Amino acid sequence: AAPWKPQVFDAHQNETVVVLTELIIPATDTPGAKAALVNRYLDLLLADGPAPQRESFLAGLAWLDGYALRQHAKPFVRCTAV
Template sequence: MNRKTALKGILGVVTLGVSSGVLYEFLKSDGGIPIELLSQKRELIAALAGVIIPRTDTPGAKDAKVHDFIIKMITENTERKAQKSFLAGLSSLEHHTYTHYHKQFTDCNNIEKNEVLKHFEDKGNYSPEILNKVRKKLFGPSFFYQLRDLTVQGYCTSFLGATKGMAYDYIPATYEACIPLRNNQRAWATK
């Protein structure tokens, strides 16, 4: 047997093993939160968004009410498999937090909250990139990446995020295609 054939076989077995594990997790997680009850998790989603974009000298995601945006996007504008992935991830996060810290996520300190989110970031990402693409195609995006993307999108499109968190010029005097950023300038809210 040559080395190329052996490596292909090993890669096939690893891919099959990882994908079957992901399939098992996806199918067994059907007992997640029903989509109608997502609005009851408002405080948890607000705490999660607040960890991703915390309040500093600018308003945070909680101040911009990003949690309302996330709930609306998941319930109204997300396909079923992505909804299922998000809801299963939310249930998994609650379970993980309670088993490791013996309290709810909202009661954890900032270090514990960051550790929980780091765990879910690592859990939602495989080292061979092809496995991430297969997982996303079959089961939708992972919980953490949905949460992160919706938090950033909601923050950047909110009034507070665009005007206080970013540089915003609501009536530009002239059109300039490329403007270099000054030192310590925030990113532009408009393009």
Template sequence: MQRRDVLRLLTSSAVLSAMPMEAMMALQQARADAGPFPGLRTLNAHQNATVTTISELIIPATDTPGATGAKVNEFLDLMLTDWFEQQETAHFLEGLATVDARSRKLFGKDFVDCTVAQQTQLMKQMDGEAMESAHNQGAEARKRAMQHDTSPAPQNFFYTLKRLTLVGYYTSEVGFENELGQSIIPASHSGCAPLQEARQ
């Protein structure tokens, strides 16, 4: 599967479970190829703190690690650096700046400096807008197709962040093995077997 196809699925209105296994495996491979994350290459310290706070509110730690434990922020930095086009990365970073602008307007301080209740209030607003945007995305895509407009449609920032958080979590060892109960590396390999033997 091509990188652009994976990114298109990431920002589409399809639910996570509808993503083809090929796309999920491509993202797991991206994590593996990166090895231990070499440090942030796109997000600055404040942007990273904002992403970490939001993603942990989306998937908090319970009896298993949350988004922070799965290093979702570092996965997201990897996507912004190695997978996104420059324009897409710029759009995402503008979205992060908008979170702080909205937070300062509502509460007089940056998002990371707000209380959890204030952060949750703003996130609920952004999530409502994101869901409305996702609902309208299908109609917009059909309209653009009729006009033979092949340029990428602008994406809602919070919808993209939410999707990346979910994908980053569930392609991590923590999310894939602990939460989904799947194995990234199968415990055994059966090899080839005659069809009759396989049916027994």
């Protein structure tokens, strides 16, 4: 099978979704969001869903990166827990 390629997310957005969802659903004694491929589910959901939902989600990712850049001078995926 060909490697998975997002339909909606670009590479940076996909990485952001992987990091963000793993923060929300971390791996414990059970798999976390990364192992469960939640990013792929969200990409599929947004690809098949209404355009306003997709635009809102992508705007939220952009806001998160902008906030991280303003507060920490690096994108969200490069920030570390304090």
